Amino acid sequence: MNVTVFCSAFDLDERYTGPAREFARLLGERGHTLVWGGSHAGLMGLVADEAKAAGGKLVGVSVELLSHKTYQGADELVMTRDLAERKAVLLARADAIVVLVGGLGTLDEVTEVVELKKHGLHIKPVVLLDTEGFYQGLRTQLDRMEAEGFLPKPLDQLVRFAQDPAEALALLEG
Numbered sequence: 001m002n003v004t005v006f007c008s009a010f011d012l013d014e015r016y017t018g019p020a021r022e023f024a025r026l027l028g029e030r031g032h033t034l035v036w037g038g039s040h041a042g043l044m045g046l047v048a049d050e051a052k053a054a055g056g057k058l059v060g061v062s063v064e065l066l067s068h069k070t071y072q073g074a075d076e077l078v079m080t081r082d083l084a085e086r087k088a089v090l091l092a093r094a095d096a097i098v099v100l101v102g103g104l105g106t107l108d109e110v111t112e113v114v115e116l117k118k119h120g121l122h123i124k125p126v127v128l129l130d131t132e133g134f135y136q137g138l139r140t141q142l143d144r145m146e147a148e149g150f151l152p153k154p155l156d157q158l159v160r161f162a163q164d165p166a167e168a169l170a171l172l173e174g
């Protein structure tokens with residue numbers, strides 16, 4: 001399975017890097033391909049290193065703006081013109097999407113894939129790994145949208161939350 005992962009481009013504390021490493025290791029060990037932003041920066045680089053060391057294939061989808069951050073050692077590198085094209089390729093190359101902890105870039109990416117799913121433009125699983133309750137704020141907002149009629153379909157048809165890496169993988173593998 002091709003699993004697109006969105007995550008932080010920053011170096012983070014062990015309480016975030018530990019579960020991210022574990023998820024990447026499970027991906028590699030189960031023979032999945034990591035599709036990601038193609039960068040060596042922060043958590044993105046760490047996840048790529050770990051998936052590769054565990055035997056996984058890597059497909060990086062980079063962007064001209066950030067080409068100086070490109071990860072060396074991916075099995076395939078796709079260079080896109082801008083962030084919009086990059087998001088489209090990251091989604092097109094995915095069988096499923098997993099969101100690890102991240103900042104505004106990650107939030108932009110997950111919002112786009114969920115919005116496209118809302119409109120029926122894809123049916124790929126989207127799983128947020130809620131490390132250290134990082135996504136509880138987003139979940140509260142989404143629950144409110146669902147409860148107060150802002151969503152056209154049940155929230156769990158758009159996005160699922162996993163408490164740990166094994167659960168995230170189980171949700172992808174069905």
Ligand SMILES: C/C(=C\CNc1ncnc2c1ncn2[C@@H]1O[C@H](COP(=O)(O)O)[C@@H](O)[C@H]1O)CO
Pocket residue numbers: 005006007008009010036037038039041044066069101102103104105106107109
């Ligand atoms: C940290 C610095 C530059 C960031 N470099 C990036 N390289 C590749 N991809 C990136 C970068 N920044 C954002 N992205 C994309 O957004 C997500 C991470 O962003 P966040 O704001 O850290 O959550 C990630 O999934 C990428 O696709 C300066 O040294």
